[in-house]
Amino acid sequence: MLKFLFNLAVIIIVGYIIYVKFFKKPKRVPGNQNEFKKMDSSVMVSCDKCGTFVETNDSIAKDGKFFCSKECAGVK
Ligand SMILES: [Zn+2]
Numbered sequence: 001m002l003k004f005l006f007n008l009a010v011i012i013i014v015g016y017i018i019y020v021k022f023f024k025k026p027k028r029v030p031g032n033q034n035e036f037k038k039m040d041s042s043v044m045v046s047c048d049k050c051g052t053f054v055e056t057n058d059s060i061a062k063d064g065k066f067f068c069s070k071e072c073a074g075v076k
Pocket of ligand 1: 047048049050051052067068069072
């Protein structure tokens with residue numbers, strides 16, 4: 001009988017740990033990741049030379065400025 005109660009306690013503790021892991025992690029981590037993904041991919045910047053708007057992922061960064069193409073950035 002004592003063993004049964006001990007096993008029951010272990011099952012409850014393990015179940016609680018699993019519950020905390022599954023319900024606390026997905027709330028925080030994916031939320032932050034989505035915010036960072038949005039920041040990375042959808043920020044539009046204007047080309048410093050011709051003014052064309054490009055996403056930061058597609059732009060060329062040089063001297064702290066963004067350019068739409070290698071031609072505008074002066075990169076050969
Ligand atoms: Zn340009």
